[in-house]
Amino acid sequence: MLHPDLDAEAMIETAYAKVNVALHVRARRDDGYHALESLFAFADHGDRLSAVATDDGAIDLFIDGPFGGALDAGPGNLVLKAARALQAYLGDQRGAAIRLTKILPVASGIGGGSADAAATLRLLARLWDVRIAAEELAGLALDLGSDVPACVASVTQMVTGRGEGLRRHPVKGLEGTAMLLVNPGVGLSTAQVFNNWDRVDRGPLDAASLDALVAQGRNDLQAPAVAAAPVIAQVLAALEGHEGLRLARMSGSGATCFALFDSDAAMADAAMAVQGAHRDWWMMETRIRTA
Numbered sequence: 098m099l100h101p102d103l104d105a106e107a108m109i110e111t112a113y114a115k116v117n118v119a120l121h122v123r124a125r126r127d128d129g130y131h132a133l134e135s136l137f138a139f140a141d142h143g144d145r146l147s148a149v150a151t152d153d154g155a156i157d158l159f160i161d162g163p164f165g166g167a168l169d170a171g172p173g174n175l176v177l178k179a180a181r182a183l184q185a186y187l188g189d190q191r192g193a194a195i196r197l198t199k200i201l202p203v204a205s206g207i208g209g210g211s212a213d214a215a216a217t218l219r220l221l222a223r224l225w226d227v228r229i230a231a232e233e234l235a236g237l238a239l240d241l242g243s244d245v246p247a248c249v250a251s252v253t254q255m256v257t258g259r260g261e262g263l264r265r266h267p268v269k270g271l272e273g274t275a276m277l278l279v280n281p282g283v284g285l286s287t288a289q290v291f292n293n294w295d296r297v298d299r300g301p302l303d304a305a306s307l308d309a310l311v312a313q314g315r316n317d318l319q320a321p322a323v324a325a326a327p328v329i330a331q332v333l334a335a336l337e338g339h340e341g342l343r344l345a346r347m348s349g350s351g352a353t354c355f356a357l358f359d360s361d362a363a364m365a366d367a368a369m370a371v372q373g374a375h376r377d378w379w380m381m382e383t384r385i386r387t388a
């Protein structure tokens with residue numbers, strides 16, 4: 098049952114989908130995490146979060162939306178974890194009733210959970226009217242997941258380390274670009290895909306231009322993800338060859354792939370063709386977010 102007040106005067110945030118335009122895995126670290134170099138960009142669309150403040154100190158979460166059924170609202174949900182982390186940091190008992198409308202597929206390489214966690218931090222900071230220093234917020238975010246710090250600002254960034262090294266990095270010709278997201282409906286475990294990386298360092302990422310990202314950029318997790326879910330190769334093949342296609346690549350640890358196009362019309366044509374041939378694949382027509 099939805100909180101009765103939730104739609105009336107709720108504050109709203111979008112949890113923007115993330116794509117790794119390129120993702121170079123450079124080393125396995127002693128702590129088990131991997132040292133990355135990745136250009137993160139964000140879609141203009143994502144999950145929707147809304148919240149109203151309550152005065153009983155409780156955090157209540159209601160989930161709906163097309164992928165809502167794939168998630169439960171228990172303590173493992175990243176929205177609840179983010180809300181409780183912020184409550185603990187503030188050391189007081191402000192409460193909230195939060196509604197998550199899950200639009201993005203779960204465990205799919207586009208950071209749905211990470212984006213939800215970051216959007217929850219932004220939303221509750223606004224709702225509770227608190228200011229948090231950038232470094233403090235980054236620390237809270239990293240405790241929630243490696244991708245969460247980048248999702249806090251949700252702008253194009255060079256991300257290094259496990260996900261804690263962030264540098265705003267606009268790329269000429271990238272922001273505003275038409276982008277199609279395609280997911281074939283298989284969920285992949287991020288930890289397992291990293292574990293199956295062959296530990297070969299294929300070199301640094303040159304993110305100086307879109308041309309370099311297209312020509313020399315890679316996703317080093319693509320091969321281990323395809324090995325676990327061969328349908329990803331079919332997604333990439335289905336995206337190739339369309340007029341106006343600039344780049345087709347897998348995002349994160351998969352299985353979602355993204356395709357960048359020269360124009361909205363080229364994207365729409367490709368989307369129609371791919372959806373026509375694969376009616377059960379999830380797709381989203383969007384564009385790269387400009388901050």
Ligand SMILES: C[C@@](CO)(OP(=O)(O)O)[C@H](O)COP(=O)(O)OP(=O)(O)OC[C@H]1O[C@@H](n2ccc(N)nc2=O)[C@H](O)[C@@H]1O
Binds near residue numbers: 205211259
């Ligand atoms: C691969 C990436 C690329 O952006 O994205 P997704 O596929 O999740 O979208 C991220 O590095 C995922 O970040 P995130 O999903 O937040 O991962 P976490 O919860 O921190 O970690 C999940 C598991 O992934 C592995 N992991 C994660 C990040 C990293 N730099 N090295 C790792 O080895 C670890 O095994 C860890 O236990």
Ligand SMILES: Nc1ncnc2c1ncn2[C@@H]1O[C@H](COP(=O)(O)OP(=O)(O)O)[C@@H](O)[C@H]1O
Binds near residue numbers: 174205209287349
């Ligand atoms: N609000 C949430 N949305 C999505 N996944 C969540 C959420 N809370 C917890 N999770 C869990 O986090 C894991 C990774 O989710 P997600 O961030 O969507 O993955 P990815 O970054 O690979 O797309 C999933 O196994 C999922 O069960």
